[in-house]
Amino acid sequence: MTKNDALAPPSPAPSGFPRVLLPFRRSSYRRLAAALFFALCTSGLWVVAQVWEVVRIGGGASELSYVAAAASLGALLPLLLGGAVADRVAQKTILIAVQGAHTLVLTTAAVLALTDQLRLWHLVVVAFLGGTATAFYFPAYSAWLPALLAEDELMAVNGFEGMLRPTIQQAAGPAVGSVIIAAASPGAAMAVAAATAFAAFCAFLAVPRTPVRRRGDARSVVADIAEGFRYMVATRWLLASLLFGSLMVMMVMGPLQVVLPFLIKDRLGGGAEQHALVLAAWGIGGAVGSLIMGSLRMPRRYLTVLIGLWGVSCLPLVAIAFAGELWIVVAAAFTVGAMFSSPMVLWGTLLQRRVPPHLLGRITSLDFFVSIAFLPVSMAAAGPVAELIGAQATFLIAGTVPAIAAVAAIVLGRLPADELAHPLAPEGSA
Secondary structure, three states, X not given: OOHXXXXXXXXXXXXXXXXXXXXXXXXXXXXXXXXXXXXXXXXXXXXXXXXXXXXXXXXXXXXXXXXHHHXXXXXXXXXXXXXXXHHHOOHHHHHHHHHHHHHHHHHHXXXXXXXXXXXXXXXXXXXXXXXXHHHHHHHHHHHHHHHHOOHHHHHHHHHHHHHHHHHHHXXXXXXXXXXXXXXXXXXXXXXXXXXXXXXXXXXXHOOOOOOOOOOOOOOOHXXXXXXXXXXXXXXXXXXXXXXXXXXXXXXXXXXXXXXXXXXXXXXXXXXXXXXXXXXXXXXXXXXXXXXXXXXXXXXXXXXHHHHHHHHHHOOOHHHHHHOOOHHHHHHHHHHHHHHHHHHHHHHHHHHHHHOOHHHHHHHHHHHHHHHOOOHHHHHHHHHHHHHHHOHHHHHHHHHHHHHHHHHHHHHHOOHHHHHHHOOOOOOOOO
């Protein structure tokens, strides 16, 4: 399948057809969306199964920190290579290889858990390998979308996927996982996750292949990575946004993924079901925010809106710091999800429209790399820090620091001037 075939005019949309669903007129995207759905099911099931398997084998917040840090470190180390490969190799080939390997790893872990042979070091290794899969998966997937869709469909597809990711990954997946854990065991939830990983592998096989989108002769991987790095450093809006993102991730993700399950367990007396409920609220909030943003057009002040929303999205974590009842945590999680996910729609569209196509895989990997550069530190430190200063102080810091950093990024990065000099919104947009 050629690029022209991939971008052939889709079937006409009926009158009143929702804008966010326009990409589904293309059969190639319908197949890709099915693969994404199953991959997100895998992730959602695994996140809750992993936490409660750590608890089952006698671990606590510090042990979960080891597992979470291994996943982020596994994603970080090969990430730049993953971006270079995404610009050199057909994205379908990468995704099939990665999904197949991931399925094998998860199946092995599920078998070990079901036979009561799984140990903490096994979970650390599985998390590291899962992170490595992400390092190759994410740049290839992101670079593939513009080859399958027209430019005016990108905002819609980013909105739809922004709705789908939290709905499945943070809501439905953990909810199903908690039911399986309550009825059977974390190992059973791991087995279902391995099955959905295999379903994603099969769905990727059905998506048409597209040409590699890059220019020039083949060069060394190091030179490719260096070219992407130079572009990032020379592009002020991109560098300012990524530096802010790295700080925000460092402040927020460790407390949410490591400290929150034990806050629910120790302060509120909850278990896997209550943890899944909070994750579901986070996911549903993200789905609502993404769906709304994906139904809109690009705002005129897109960079200011983007960074501003991300900064404000962390403030509800302050409510979690003082929460004495589960509903407060659920409401805060919903709000964080809505305000955190909606800017992701803008961010994905911004990269796809302002970054040259031949650099998109590498810039996507650099985006991921810089954003999660301190994620292993966040994951590894969250448990010990919470045990040292308490969960309340941990969430207070996580909720306030990003808001201050957002203002600094907008001012020091001169983002208002840049967004006016490079308009992406239709004429007359606010």
